[in-house]
Amino acid sequence: MKIIFSISFILFGCIGFDAISQMKTVELDGVTIEALPFEKFISGSKIKKSDSLQLEILGQGTLADYMQQNTTVYIKEQGNKMLASVSFRGTGSSHTGVFWHGINLNSLTLGNSDFNGVPLFLFDEITVQYGGASSLLGSDAIGGSIHLSSNPRWTDGVKLQLRQDFGSFGNVFSGIKLDLGNGKWESKTRIFNRVLRNDFSYNITDRLGDNFEIEQKNAEVHNYALLQEFNRKISSKGYLSLKGWMGKNFHQVQPLMVTAPGEDQTGDEIQDKNLRLVGAYKHFFKKGILQSGVGYVWDYQLFNKTDVIETKRLSANLSYEWNLSDKTVINAGGNAKYIVPNVWSYEEDLTEWREDVFLSLSQEILEHWQLSLNARKTFVPFTESPVAPSISTSYLIKAHDLDLTFRAQVERSYRIPTFNDRYWGAQGRADLKSEKGYSMEVGHNLVWEKGDYSMDFDVAAYYMIVDDWIAWKPSGNLWRPFNLKKVEASGIELNGKLNWRIPHGKFELGGMYAYNRSVLLQGISENDPSVGYQLPYTPKHRFGLNASLIFKKYRFSINNYYTGKRYGIDVINEEIDDFFITNITMSKNFSIGKNMISVEGQVLNLLDTEYQNVKRYAMPGRNYLLSLNFIINK
């Protein structure tokens, strides 16, 4: 039984990363936004981008907040602002790639990311790509992928934003955004510090039937980070960018809800430090774009002040996008990574090389009919990793006020086993196979615009098999990982948005719904009792409803989200209640010349819902947030 602890540690212990970037420039609203490089090759996939209002409201929040409130993707949050892992279209937490300028942030040792460890303040845009995309993005992109961007704006002059938040349970956030430039070079700086005491209260009934209000202890969070970018136009044909992100996340591990007053609430603590550096050069030729880059990632985790888990990665990439004609684009390239882990249970001097090669072809077959063929492969020592191909297509019908796009995609994706799976003491198995995803999806998107109204409505349906899913089990008296499980996931997703321009403002209404069936087809052994049941912590239903009104200098918005019931790891006996959360926000802007002050108040969990996302981990009731923003040269 002592194994439970160590296995938990191997599988769920910590957090962490991968390499490289490519981009296309698009003019939008007068600001240069860089479309993510893979987008044109994946026109059959559903892609949703954050809007600026969503990120403004969540200015001091995390990627977990964003995903929960603005997407149908489920986030399993083990306590308030604690370890938050993702389940995208019914897949596991390591089946979603989280990318920052081409670097996959997922931990090499554990395979997943803590979505509460990714602060939104540092980024200008969040792009969520639904469905498998290993053919373009490599390992992990089985359920979907998430892309964090902060792109060149070629600022001319100085722009400064100061943000200060005060919230319930000792939540204090301070942040600075500073952009400097002369149109040819640019510096972007983002700094924040955040402290959260997290000492909210919850109610319990003890063994003798008495009710108590318990103050949550051992759940403090302290984060800070610096993100610095330099962008330099070398000529009209190319530019160089250097980006660095260093951060420290400290958090105590929120303990289980107590069963009686006085019960011990002390517990573990985790300190993560990360450094991510990317240097990229992009050159525009007459018929193509050359992209090259180098990256360095350092992930360091200290558990209970004693145990270190550390990896370092150096990577380099090169790719060329060749416009054969107006209708045909080819993209080819590769990257190489050198990885140095430092984990007490691994062999000393362990290092690893990995290489990726990829090739994509995008063809306009008829007007408005786009077809892409993509393939990618990762070479990893000892580990079988498949070629990931995909076919992606879209067809646009343009009518009077209406754009209707049909999409379809078929794809094989994969996940390389983690370093823990492959190198943990005598138990790791370097010869494990990669996990594989086989998916297909269809969807359509409707955009309608007339006068002061516009509407966007999207439907997607998917079917997916994840095979060779790795699970640990006892064998020859040690626990070892095996390619054992097989999961079938299918579902539908609806997203809709309605905009109405009104005098002096606008009104926006949004809704989303997802149904996901995710069933275990093969378990850990022949007669595994969990076969045929919905996977643990994979809700079948999620929906959200948002409305916002901007009128003159005022803004009001309401965000509601619902997460349906989940099953515990005991998928037969344990049901975890559904929950519905409402947040409201009100703000007012004051302009003083070219400068602006905004004051914002938020009421979170307005209905004071008593709920648990992960069973037996308390979540806060109604709470408040006050935000002040000073923007100089807005």
Next chain:
Amino acid sequence: MNRINNFMSIAVTIAGLVFFSSCDSSSGGEEIPMKTGVLIVNAGNFGQGNGSVSFYDEEVGTIANNVIKDANNGSDIGATIESIYQHEGVGFLVCNATDKVEFFSVEDYKYLANPTTSISQPRYMTVAGDKAYITCWGPWSKNFTLEESYIAVMDLNSKEIIDSLECGSGPEGIVSVNNKLYIANSFETTVTVVNLSDDSSEKIDLNAAPQHFAMDGSGTLWVTVSSNFGVHPEDKVGLQAINTSTDSKNSFVKIPGLSDDGVLAIDGSGENIYLLTAQPWPATETEVFVFDTKTNTLGSDALVSGENFNGIGFNETTDKLYVADAAGFSGNGKIMVYDVDGLALDNQITSIGPFHFMFK
């Protein structure tokens, strides 16, 4: 606070008395009940607090999961359960994460008190006199070593921890024999013997990591010694006999592939010890072997075999062998019931990580 607790325990005691007396009046007769009820501890996943207790009715052949939660208005144990113990109608659940000992009525599964919580990584317990002795790992030290292990001493009446005793690193199984405690220090290769008359202690050196004890019919104390997850070589694992009069080692029998948890069960006569073993890697099968304490020999063939065996128990009253399949803790587990010849009689689905059995 203490006063409130005392008041509560008095209230519960009175409530309990009323309940038992009402039972008595309806039953009548002096019948001694057969032990055909089996409590199964489902350890649960670490950090999820989803440990639970199932009840298997041997006569009818049905299982009820979450019996404690269901008997207490949905209030579950909220921890990982390491072990179970019964003493005079009181059931004890020794829990990790959250570290505590829970008390429930073996009769109707109702909680008897709030848990005892001033304890660090408790593992197993035994009772001697009016005190319970609980092996505790204490907090983790660097690289998951254990340097602050101890034995917690609990007063059975007040249910409070009143004292502690020294032991080796990673104490696991514990038994009391003749006013002495035998403690298996699983992070080293020793058994600590504590003489309870003066709390003096000594250590016995063994081949590998000791785990759990069983007293055979002739009064010899056996302890499983395992590799403790690869720390000790495979040719050092097996069963060690201890003479409790002299506290010295007797015979040692190698048990190839003995499970690292070293769980074992003994039949009513004290002749046969049932042990979990695993076939050598890369095979993944687990097996049950029978060791005959009269001849000091291990059965040449496995009694039963299958995947993911995690726990073992023996119902002395009905001569039935119980084996738990924890399905790698990744989902619901199973229990299997066999007769002494290894013939499968029944199997049932449990909750997460079935591990220990207790017969009532």
